[in-house]
Amino acid sequence: MDNTRIYRMTFAGVYPHYIQKAERKGRTKEEVDEIIFWLTGYNLASIKHLIADKTDFEHFFENAPCLHPNLSKIKGVICGYRIEEIDDPLVQKVRYLDKLIDELAKGKPMEKILRK
DSSP states (O other): OOOHHHHHOBHHHHHHHHHHHHHHTTOOHHHHHHHHHHHHOOOHHHHHHHHHTTOBHHHHHHTOSOOOGGGGGOOSEETTEEGGGOOOHHHHHHHHHHHHHHHHHTTOOHHHHTTO
């Protein structure tokens, strides 16, 4: 798998797509934010700062205040790859986030998305 594209992507470039995907399915920006906060430990102010700075995904995850301890409970297939089998730690974290947003768009309850 060629990961160079993922390393170059900015959070600011992908974030609006997460919101659009959720809103097309009747979900909200606030739910997208809740997922991001849960996964990374960021808050709204820090997310706005990351967007303004056009932070790439490498630094987005590298500087995350606190990755959630239930990260390993996120399993399944995203973009044709089984998340738990992805070797590259950064790519795996990006796919965790993608998977959670997919679950939101598919109508899964937040309690299940956040692995409570």
